Amino acid sequence: MRLGYLAVFGLILLHGFPPLTNATRPAAVSFDLTYKHDAKGLEAEYQPFLDAFNKGQTPPFDKEFVALTLPDPAKWFGEYFETEQVQALVDEYQAEIAKEQKSRFTVMTKHWPSGTHFKVHCKRYPPSLAGFQPRQNAYKPKTPIPVEQFEVKFEADKPGTKGGRSISFIVNMVWVEGAYRYVGGGAYPFWSMPENPADRIPKKP
Numbered sequence: 219m220r221l222g223y224l225a226v227f228g229l230i231l232l233h234g235f236p237p238l239t240n241a242t243r244p245a246a247v248s249f250d251l252t253y254k255h256d257a258k259g260l261e262a263e264y265q266p267f268l269d270a271f272n273k274g275q276t277p278p279f280d281k282e283f284v285a286l287t288l289p290d291p292a293k294w295f296g297e298y299f300e301t302e303q304v305q306a307l308v309d310e311y312q313a314e315i316a317k318e319q320k321s322r323f324t325v326m327t328k329h330w331p332s333g334t335h336f337k338v339h340c341k342r343y344p345p346s347l348a349g350f351q352p353r354q355n356a357y358k359p360k361t362p363i364p365v366e367q368f369e370v371k372f373e374a375d376k377p378g379t380k381g382g383r384s385i386s387f388i389v390n391m392v393w394v395e396g397a398y399r400y401v402g403g404g405a406y407p408f409w410s411m412p413e414n415p416a417d418r419i420p421k422k423p
Contacts, residue, residue, distance in 0.1 A: 252396035253285065257340040260368055260391065260398050264338045267319075268372070271326065272335045279319045286400045287315055294394060298359040307357065307409060311401070314408045318400060322372075325385055329378040336372045343367040343388055348405035349420025356410045365407055366391045366398070 253259035266282040275282075288294050288311065295307045326336065345367075368391060373384040390407045391398040402408030404418065412418050 253398070255393060255398075257342060257368060260340045260370070261338050263398060264340070264370065267322070268336050268338055271323065277320055277323050278316070279323070283315065283319055283400075285397050288392075288399045288401075289395055294392075294399075298361060298363050299357055300360065303357045310408060314402060315400065318403065326372065329380065329382065329385070330374050331376065331379075334378075335375045337375075339371045339373060340368050343369045350405070350412065350418055352406050352410040353412045363392065363407070365401065366393070368398075 253262050263285040266285070267279055270279060270282045291308045291311050292304055295304045295311070299307060326334070368389050369386055370389055371384050371386045374382075377383055388404055389400060390402045390404075392401055393399075402411055404411060
C-alpha cells in the first residue's frame, strides 16, 4: 500500500510541474548556440544588440555582444601567436570590443533621432586591396588566420539628421565554436590595423 502512494506521488511530481526549458532555467546557466556559417547567421548574432538598442538600452552591451566575442581570447590567440604576445593581444582585443560597442551606439544616436529602430543586413565583402599598409610593428601569426570580411548595414525606420536611412561598415570575423567572432573593423583585423588614423587613409595611385 505504501508503495502505491509513493508511485502516485511520483506521478504528481512528474506531471504537476512544467519541465525546465531554456526560458525557465536559472539565468546563471548559459547555453552554447550555433549560428549559420553565413551572412544570415551573422545577422542573427547582431540581432540582440539591435533589439536592446531599439528598446532604449545604453552601453555597455556585453551581454548582447557575447556571441560576437571570442569565448576564450587567451586560448584562441595562443593558437596563432607566440606565447609572449598573447596577453598584449587579449588586452587590446578587450579594448577593441568595448570600443566597437560604444562606436555603434554613438553613431546611431548622433545621426538618428531618439526612438529610431534599426534592422540589420549582412553580406560578404569582396576581397580588395586596402589602399594602405598594415601596422608596421604588428604581431605576425604563426599560421594563417582564416579571417572573413562582411559588410554590415544597420537600416533605420526613419531618416537621419542628414537624410540617410542606413549606416554600413566592414567587419573582420573568425569562425570559432559555432559563431562568428569580431576581430576588428575595416581593412585589417585589429592586430594589423595601423594605430594612427592618418595611416588608415587610402593612398592615391
